[in-house]
Amino acid sequence: MKHLDVIIIGAGISGLSCAASLIKNPLCNNLKIGIFEKQNRLGGRAHTIKYNNTNFELGAGRYSPELHPNVHQLTIDFHKEVEEFPFIELKHKGKHITFVKNTLERLRRIKPPNTETSFYNFLCLNVGIKKANLIIGVLGYDSLYLPYISVSTGYDIIEKHPETQSLVGHDKRQWFNLKEGFSSVINSLKDLIEQRNVSIYQEHLLHNIVYNPDRSTLSFQTPNNQIIHYNCKYAILAIPPSFLDKIDPQFPKAWSQFNYESIPLFKSVLYYKQPWWKKYKLEDSIYILNNPIRRLYFKSDKYLFFYNDGKQADYWNKLVSTKPDEYIDQIHYLISKELNINEAIPEPIVHIEKYWSKGVEFSTNYSDDHPLVLENTQQNIIACSDAYTSHCGWMEGGIISGKKAASVLLEKINKAHTKQSNLALAL
Ligand SMILES: Cc1cc2nc3c(=O)[nH]c(=O)nc-3n(C[C@H](O)[C@H](O)[C@H](O)COP(=O)(O)OP(=O)(O)OC[C@H]3O[C@@H](n4cnc5c(N)ncnc54)[C@H](O)[C@@H]3O)c2cc1C
Structure with missing residues (x-):
């Protein structure tokens, strides 16, 4: 059995941001921290590829400094060159854009029958099925058809995507790409973390956790089907809810009153x-x-x-x-x-x-009181993901949740230190 003080599972932007926050704090100076990633690359859903000297984002690709200040800050901290994301005004063959714009503006002033009314049903109720289909057809985001996308979430999606923002009056909001792609931010985070002696283990799939309030045991599968066990005092699961579901049969019940879903x-x-x-x-x-x-x-x-x-x-x-x-x-x-x-x-x-x-x-019943991180009843394991924030589907949410996981963990470490010092004084 191997030992570490802190184990972070998942080397996407959430896990790496969490590690980057932890190493800044002197409380972590003497802690052994390890990040475990199941793939043979870091970044998760941020994945840049290069062909003929041009970069292409297979995953996350664009950000708006106004909506995503944490992403923007990372690009500044790591001196990343940005270029304008040009796709901020969609075109459509039919001459329906003005109709869609006017209808969205008009309907915004109408209160839905209740907070659970879906965006699609709301459109159907107000303009009929044919025009509702036409509107979503023009918007280009088919998730707007889903029964658990509420009216406010629907408007939020339209407002916060560069392609559709101009249809709801946000023509001027700027969006950017990174010249070297978001994998370059991931690499900079990796370098920063490794300089501070955090070990990164790739091709280690977490497949089981045995919870223990003092030291939990995490089991990993490696490419040659070897099973390796690590125990640790604290663990952060920086993996999306659908992966957590596979590891912990008690998820989400033991963790959260919310439910989670995903879209391909x-x-x-x-x-x-x-x-x-x-x-x-x-x-x-x-x-x-x-x-x-x-x-x-x-x-x-x-x-x-x-x-x-x-x-x-x-x-x-x-x-x-x-x-x-x-x-x-x-x-x-x-x-x-x-x-x-x-x-x-x-x-x-x-x-x-x-x-x-x-x-x-994302959470299907998300509300403002959704915590930025989840903790299971054992209290020494924390889960973070963009899915727990109002920025689900965006790197911004991953960074916010990852940083919050670090601060919750630091509080626990601090408490444990204080308890130990008090004990020593009492003796
Ligand atoms: C096609 C696409 C386009 C997108 N466009 C944008 C965009 O333009 N702008 C934007 O801001 N966001 C965008 N996003 C969303 C953004 O990519 C995510 O919000 C963000 O990357 C999530 O980061 P994360 O670290 O929370 O999760 P992930 O990136 O999913 O990272 C989780 C990591 O955990 C690992 N893992 C999972 N299970 C295990 C396990 N059992 N053991 C070990 N490791 C495990 C995974 O391999 C992965 O590396 C896009 C996403 C996609 C897919």
């Missing part, structure tokens, strides 16, 4: 020899298509990508895994049809896609 996401990037879309003046524009592609982005003259959620994400994942030969033809067919491109689109040189089966995780 799919992103695909295509690189061509020539930027054929230049001829159609499509550079730096985003189109919402009325077909499974949904959101189509033309990134300058570099590449195009599409990005969707829910059933469409499942559709593309199935197509690319079962009928890879039809994949590109289908994409080209759907783009040509919707954008009236009458000539054959050339074959891409490379295409890369990523299906995130649990792309966004």
